[in-house]
Amino acid sequence: MMPSFAAGVIKFQRDVFPEKKALFEKLSQGQAPEALFITCSDSRIETGMITQTDPGELFVCRNPGNIVPPYKIDAGGVTASIEFAVEVLNVQHIIICGHTDCGAVQGAEHPEAVAHLHHVSEWLSFASEAVRRVRAKDGDAVEDKEVHLKHITQENVVLQLENLAGHPAVKRRMDDGTLQIHGWVYDIALGQVFVLDQDEKTFIPIEVKYADRLPSAD
Ligand SMILES: [Zn+2]
Structure with missing residues (x-):
């Protein structure tokens, strides 16, 4: 049997591509994305679907774990993506989007469970500061594990935003007022996105955040 992803390409070519031919023709000439979207590799996150954006x-x-390693000269793919998006594509927004039930966040919370995975352990150490901060706030005797995990997931987004703002190109564009950075947590069960309110340091539903700019329901 054909793998579902291969069957999907054939369906795309047959049904979807002809309908959006004009869009793909335009896109074949270049890209001008509005935002850099940094999120987890988790299979349950569909960036185009949840933001209802086109290619x-x-x-x-x-x-x-939607991680942004602290800036240094010899950093890897995440740093290169940020540099290219900010310096060349000139994006106006960067979103860091965490999510509920994140395996990476749980791995950061329990490093002993992933100790045998060398690269995973090393990568998730970039999130360990978020765990430390939340433990200091929530205390050791955590009563509600789910709430505790939510707090770590949110704090990890805050931590990665801090690392992002430490990238020289990002900092310069933010200082110019030409770049905004956003922290999100996507709730898989609710289909809801919670957005970091930078002043209040809390996460609020996206429709509350943009309440004064909501499109009409029809
Ligand atoms: Zn994840």
């Missing part, structure tokens, strides 16, 4: 609108960078 060409989001420059996407994914890795386990």
Whole structure:
């Protein structure tokens, strides 16, 4: 039997591509995405679906735990994606999007469970500061594990935003007022996105955040 992803390409070519031919013709000439979207590799996150954007609108960078390593000269793919998006594509927004039930966040919370996975352990150490901060706030005797995990997931987004703002190109564009950075947590069960309110340091539903700019329901 054909793998579902291969059958999907054939369906795409037959049904979807002809319908959007004009869009793909335009896109074949180049891209001008509005945002860099940094999120987890988790299979349950569909960036185009949850943001209802077309191809060409989001420059996407994914890795386990939606991590942005602290800036240094010899950093890897995440840093290169940020540099290219900010310096060349001139994106106006960067979103860091965490999510519920994140295996990477759980691995950061319990490093002993992933100790045998050398590369995973090393990568998730970039999130360990978020675990430390939440433990200091929630205390050791955590009563509600789910709430505790939610707090770590949110704090990890805050931590990675801090690392992002430490990238020289990002900092310069933010200082110029030409780049905004956003922290999101996508709730898989609710289909809801919670957005970091930078002033209040809390996560609020996206429709609350943009309440004054909502499109009409029809
Ligand atoms: Zn994840």
